[in-house]
Amino acid sequence: MAKSDAEVKVLGTWASPFVMRVRIALNIKSVAYEFLQERLWEGKSELLLKSNPVHRKVPVLIHGDDTICESLIIVQYIDEVWPSAPILPSDPHERATARFWAAYLDDKWFPSLRAIGMAEGEDSRKAAIGQVEEGLMLLEEAFGKCSQGQAFFGKDQIGYLDITFGCFLGWLRVTEKMSGIKLLNEINTPALLKWANRFCNDAAVKDVMPETEKLSEFAKMLRGRVRATPTS
Numbered sequence: 001m002a003k004s005d006a007e008v009k010v011l012g013t014w015a016s017p018f019v020m021r022v023r024i025a026l027n028i029k030s031v032a033y034e035f036l037q038e039r040l041w042e043g044k045s046e047l048l049l050k051s052n053p054v055h056r057k058v059p060v061l062i063h064g065d066d067t068i069c070e071s072l073i074i075v076q077y078i079d080e081v082w083p084s085a086p087i088l089p090s091d092p093h094e095r096a097t098a099r100f101w102a103a104y105l106d107d108k109w110f111p112s113l114r115a116i117g118m119a120e121g122e123d124s125r126k127a128a129i130g131q132v133e134e135g136l137m138l139l140e141e142a143f144g145k146c147s148q149g150q151a152f153f154g155k156d157q158i159g160y161l162d163i164t165f166g167c168f169l170g171w172l173r174v175t176e177k178m179s180g181i182k183l184l185n186e187i188n189t190p191a192l193l194k195w196a197n198r199f200c201n202d203a204a205v206k207d208v209m210p211e212t213e214k215l216s217e218f219a220k221m222l223r224g225r226v227r228a229t230p231t232s
Contacts, residue, residue: 006064017167018071027204
């Protein structure tokens, strides 16, 4: 049996943006998979601990007898195993650029987005909002260069950077709802605003993108659990 024909399973949670990356990539490739939902707030399953003993977190891709961890590593693996409908750019410079912005999103931008909801005090909140808005302005410029006037960062189809950034749109909308601030807007980020709508309505995305209201309620539940946890 060819490697690409082996059974595929995804360990994850419906609300995780990192799990969403894996599911979108598989959808783009039209790969059938079984989604095994973890309820991490109630404890981690034996399968998760066995499949990812180092980080003990989702997502995990189980492909036949192999396990692959870390969302962007999984996306690249999927792109190599199922080469049709390429996700990563073929051009070396464009591929390096996509990876650069992906690292920026994970290492700097998304932590700033999370900091808005976790901020204690108005000064901290305003500082986090400023960092997110600054990042969106940079990404607006990057979109113009990467898309070359087309619909996505990946030009005429969803690509690596679209998946990396797009998976955060659900949580971006929750943050906008809870803070009362439109972070994506017609004035500062008109191209990204239109891109976000296209991305969320794409066939590979729309069934795995959480509804804002449902995700908002989930965020409130998680925040309540954190506050209820003793600190010492």
